[in-house]
Amino acid sequence: MATILVIDDNETVREGLAHTIKKMGHDPVTAASGAAGVEAFGARRADFVITDLKMEGLGGVEVLRAITAIDPDVPIMIVTGFGSVETAVEAMKLGAFDFVTKPFAPEVVRLKVERALELCAARRARRKAEALSEYHVAECDRRFDELIGASDKMAALRKAVEKVAASDTTVYVGGESGTGKELVARAIHRLSRRAAGPFIKVNCGALTETLLESELFGHDKGAFTGAIKTKLGRFELADGGTLFLDEVGDVAPAMQVKLLRALQEQEFERVGGEAPIKVDVRVVSATNKDLDREVAEGRFRQDLYYRLHVVPLRLPPLRERREDIPLLAAHFIGKLGPRTNPRVRGLGDAALGRLMAYHWPGNVRELENAIEQALVFAEGDQIGTGALPQFLQGPGAAEDALEVPRELSLPEILDDLERQLILKAFARAKGVKTETARLLGIKTSALYYKLEKYKIE
Ligand SMILES: Nc1ncnc2c1ncn2[C@@H]1O[C@H](COP(=O)(O)OP(=O)(O)OP(=O)(O)O)[C@@H](O)[C@H]1O
Ligand SMILES: [Mg+2]
Structure with missing residues (x-):
């Protein structure tokens, strides 16, 4: 079901269009003036816009400009009275998708709506594919993505990953640097019902606050100097898939608020945009910071912490x-x-x-x-x-002994290793026996015994 915005100051035309749209199974939103129409679009995106050309105040051409500025992808159809076809042609040049001349049969409207919705879907898909392919260029070979490990800890982790993947909850992955947090995030995605959707990663630690906001939520054309075209944020790109917020412990306080809202409502606005955007995203976050301490010391919002920690997974150090x-x-x-x-x-x-x-x-x-x-x-x-x-x-006497088969038993190899370690400690302690014992972590009396045993002077 698509949302179609109808803007016309003539009630009969407006309601007629709304009726046809409803009968097609779509959802009409109506506005009685150009200004009301643009506002309605700002508040709630439509998939297709039908606007009258001649209206008091904001006319059809201005409506076209205003709405295209908000969303360049939405098809807009102009409705013209008899005799203003030239203006309609002008409107087409400005990017209108089509026009109809009044009076029109419902059949004609129906056809145009169908075509517009196809076009709209195709445009959105293309824009998303472009953004995704830009993103995927940075992704490397993923053939070696399995989680390796046969230890009990890894077996337990793998089980937890499978369970969590099957649910759709928010997951937090904690653990020291290099323990495989990103690998786990990817595994959760791959094993989930979202596997066919995108896996999108944002490194929250690598970006300044402003950059992070536009990276996460995107920005509208003209939102700031340099924003020459509308950019989809990672939240939008991840729609239907998984968003991996890496180094989430580094998110600045002001952004924590915005992030919290996006997570709670699954809704956000682009930078410089007004229309809220709804997405269906599962969030997996990770950081090697101690988030509990960040919360205790007031650097990380507690409410966001709970939002992210619906299911926490902790990766064991190697x-x-x-x-x-x-x-x-x-x-x-x-x-x-x-x-x-x-x-x-x-x-x-x-x-x-x-x-x-x-x-x-x-x-x-x-x-x-x-x-x-x-x-x-x-x-x-x-x-x-x-x-x-x-x-x-x-020092590796023991290991060398294993590599080059020698005529030595295990106790002999160990003795050899012990002797070498004592000599080394002795050298480092410049011959001071109490210091040598301290370096080795043994009592001085035990050292004396060993010195005698190995005939070290
Ligand atoms: N269990 C594992 N099996 C196979 N490869 C692993 C495993 N754990 C980690 N790796 C590999 O180790 C490297 C580091 O893993 P990863 O990037 O997931 O760590 P991380 O916890 O995100 O680290 P950091 O905190 O530094 O970002 C990657 O190349 C990853 O493929
Ligand atoms: Mg990582």
Whole structure:
């Protein structure tokens, strides 16, 4: 059902048109003057506008200009009395979609309405496709989007993602940097009934307040210097799909209010626009800020916090699910190898040992970067410890022992490692025994015992 605005100061014509429109199953809105018509359009968008040409005050041509300025895509048809066909032709040149001459048969109106609505749908689709394709150019290869991990924590997360995806609620994804928040947001979209719709991301942290507003809500032509054409906001682009508000903790207070309203009402206005725009969008937000603290310290509105947190998901840091490291490493070799170093088939045991032992403050992203770097330096078909980034190049007697089979038992390897660590601590403590013990986190008496055991002077 389409909304059709009828502007005519003659009641008989107005009601006649409204009647025909209603019989077609559409929704007529009527206005008895040009000014009232433009106002009505501002308050509620119509899919098609029919306006009389000659009216007191604002005439049809002015109405055409005013409405086109608000929405350049809406088709407008001019109704003319006998003898003013020339003006109607003028109006066509100004962008009117069509005109009819009075008196007209309902049949003619019906045909024109149908054609106009087709055109309107086509124009909107094209505009949206253009905006979306502009947006998608920035999107990269998404073949490797699965959430990898076999740990209990990942299994629980995957289950939660599936549940949440099936609902249509607002989701908040929290977690340290690089834990996979964006990946989870995309998974929620892909598994939801909105999968065929767009997934639109906004990085709230990267934009100034004014830019963010126009990015989220769009702007009308002429809203500010430089706004040379109407721009659809990300909320509008995401209609029927999912909007991912990344780094939502960085949104400035004034924008928090506007965001809250858009979320509550699923309705907003473009910058410089008056007509409210309705959308059907599921919002997923994320930030690596501690939002609870932001709220407690007054930087983030509590009402917005609750709005976003309908369902919160928390991603575990990688160091809490180290058992996923081998899977993730293999995944990244498969993902990055073909492009970076296609000869590499996998990781050596020692190299894997180093990856497992590290605490990964940058989480999965840091692991991914480490693998990429290791691929660059790897010689042969395995990543050895030598190819790993510097921060993973620690003392590694134990790991080397695994890589190069030696005639040593596990206790011997461990002793060797312990001896090397003590020597290192000794050097760093410049031979001061109490300091050496402190560095190693053991009692001085325990250090004496070990010094004797390893015959360290
Ligand atoms: N479970 C996972 N399986 C596979 N790849 C993952 C997983 N988690 C994260 N990644 C990869 O790690 C990188 C970082 O993930 P993502 O961008 O989703 O993190 P983030 O939490 O949004 O980080 P930030 O807070 O820094 O924005 C991406 O390349 C992503 O594909
Ligand atoms: Mg992110």
